[in-house]
Amino acid sequence: MNPGFVHAPGLLPVPRPDRLQPAQEAGTRCVWCRRTKDLPVDLGPRLSTHTGAVHRWRPRACQPCAAREAARVLTIHIDRCGRCTPRARYYCEDALALDGLAQSIPQAPAAGPRRRR
Numbered sequence: 473m474n475p476g477f478v479h480a481p482g483l484l485p486v487p488r489p490d491r492l493q494p495a496q497e498a499g500t501r502c503v504w505c506r507r508t509k510d511l512p513v514d515l516g517p518r519l520s521t522h523t524g525a526v527h528r529w530r531p532r533a534c535q536p537c538a539a540r541e542a543a544r545v546l547t548i549h550i551d552r553c554g555r556c557t558p559r560a561r562y563y564c565e566d567a568l569a570l571d572g573l574a575q576s577i578p579q580a581p582a583a584g585p586r587r588r589r
Contacts, residue, residue: 480569482516484541486531490522496531503531504541513538542574 486503495501501508503515511532520527533541549570550556555563 478565478569479516480542480573481513481533481538483566483570484515484533484538484545486515486518488522489518489520489527489529497529499530499532501532502534502537504533504537507534507537510534539574539576542570546570546574 489497492503493501493506495508496503496506499511499514502511511534513533513535515531515533515538517528517530520529546567549567553564553567556567
């Protein structure tokens, strides 16, 4: 398969649309953190039947959330993919695409304990 055929953001699972705010479902807020600005990652078209009919929606994500989810999905993938099990390197196009997404987007700083004011 041509690696250009793999759209890494489309491999990321997203929350069910009936559990999201309307703005998240509409793609004007990050599907994970609800951020409203800087949503450069198009997660691709999704289909849902939560209303009883087929509904197409197009979620978006902020860079830190997309990177975090790509890294999480890659970890699951390499444990289950027959081509990627030798953990020294990734062999399939899905793993290469997920790794590229996880590495090319800056990670959000880890949240530390909140200070009392």
